[in-house]
Amino acid sequence: MLRIDGLSISYGRRPALRDVSLTVVPGQVLGLLGPNGAGKTTLMNAVVGAVRPGAGTVTVGGLDVTRHPKRARAQVGYAEQEIAVFPTLTARQNVNDWAAICGVGRRRRAEAVAATLSALLLDEVADRPVRTLSGGERRRVHCAMATVARPSLLLLDEPTVGVDPATRRAVLGHVRDLAAAGTAICYSTHYLPEVEALDADIVLLARGRVATRGAVAELIDRHGSTVVDLRLLGDDGETRTVSRQVIGPDDLPAVLQGLGADLGRLAGVEVRRSTLDEVFDHVVASAGPADGRPSSPAEAVADAS
Numbered sequence: 001m002l003r004i005d006g007l008s009i010s011y012g013r014r015p016a017l018r019d020v021s022l023t024v025v026p027g028q029v030l031g032l033l034g035p036n037g038a039g040k041t042t043l044m045n046a047v048v049g050a051v052r053p054g055a056g057t058v059t060v061g062g063l064d065v066t067r068h069p070k071r072a073r074a075q076v077g078y079a080e081q082e083i084a085v086f087p088t089l090t091a092r093q094n095v096n097d098w099a100a101i102c103g104v105g106r107r108r109r110a111e112a113v114a115a116t117l118s119a120l121l122l123d124e125v126a127d128r129p130v131r132t133l134s135g136g137e138r139r140r141v142h143c144a145m146a147t148v149a150r151p152s153l154l155l156l157d158e159p160t161v162g163v164d165p166a167t168r169r170a171v172l173g174h175v176r177d178l179a180a181a182g183t184a185i186c187y188s189t190h191y192l193p194e195v196e197a198l199d200a201d202i203v204l205l206a207r208g209r210v211a212t213r214g215a216v217a218e219l220i221d222r223h224g225s226t227v228v229d230l231r232l233l234g235d236d237g238e239t240r241t242v243s244r245q246v247i248g249p250d251d252l253p254a255v256l257q258g259l260g261a262d263l264g265r266l267a268g269v270e271v272r273r274s275t276l277d278e279v280f281d282h283v284v285a286s287a288g289p290a291d292g293r294p295s296s297p298a299e300a301v302a303d304a305s
């Protein structure tokens with residue numbers, strides 16, 4: 001449903017995406033991860049034609065978004081990071097009007113709007129002007145607008161920023177239902193448990209490049225290690241946990257020896273695999289500095305000029 005081949009985009013001379021390729025098929029949830037500034041929003045903006053590729057192609061449902069912008073865009077629902085709703089209209093009016101703009105016929109519309117508002121736990125506030133809603137409720141309205149027309153491809157850019165746990169569960173449930181019904185979904189987030197809950201395939205961007213990709217278990221297998229958590233009892237009676245990477249459980253004696261005098265404070269030991277968080281940190285660190293410093297002399301020249 002979405003195919004990106006060799007996509008590179010720069011703002012001025014500064015690259016935001018470099019040679020990115022990925023696909024999302026119907027029913028798939030692609031978790032788009034990466035630290036701030038990695039290029040996630042730029043990628044989504046390229047899919048809806050809001051930024052033009054410097055190199056490479058983006059096709060939606062087989063249509064090149066540069067050559068067929070309107071027809072390609074018509075297949076996409078996009079909840080941008082910035083909430084965009086009409087504050088004086090009610091939640092229901094916002095979602096209904098957007099459904100109408102997306103071509104959902106009058107007969108089907110009321111039902112689609114009601115079902116979407118319900119799925120996102122908006123029933124109680126549906127008939128209040130959006131300006132009177134809380135930030136989390138507004139974000140749900142924004143998300144409802146992107147999904148109400150049941151687009152073939154759905155882009156959600158950090159849809160759970162600032163929402164409470166019940167809302168997060170509702171958004172994730174809605175996303176799972178849409179994927180089960182065949183929607184191709186690209187979901188960006190900084191909350192890694194969400195991509196695990198969605199059973200998403202992951203593309204991890206770092207410095208505009210695909211740093212790694214695969215299912216959660218694959219990424220942990222490929223980049224993770226065995227970790228020993230040592231629980232140490234402090235003078236105040238509280239325990240603190242110290243983690244050590246090891247090649248395998250055979251290294252445990254050496255790890256314990258390494259505690260030295262603290263060995264007597266040992267209250268517990270757990271051997272486990274790296275978490276997705278730890279894998280994320282490791283892969284991002286391997287990709288180079290996150291503060292925009294150049295990763296090569298050639299890039300330094302481009303930055304300086």
Ligand SMILES: Nc1ncnc2c1ncn2[C@@H]1O[C@H](COP(=O)(O)OP(=O)(O)OP(=O)(O)O)[C@@H](O)[C@H]1O
Pocket residue numbers: 011015016034035036037038039040041042043081
């Ligand atoms: N309109 C713009 N003009 C110039 N540079 C931009 C613009 N938009 C983004 N950038 C730069 O492009 C890079 C990628 O930004 P982008 O917003 O795509 O990252 P992101 O992964 O979505 O980040 P975040 O997690 O913070 O939302 C960053 O270095 C950013 O500063």
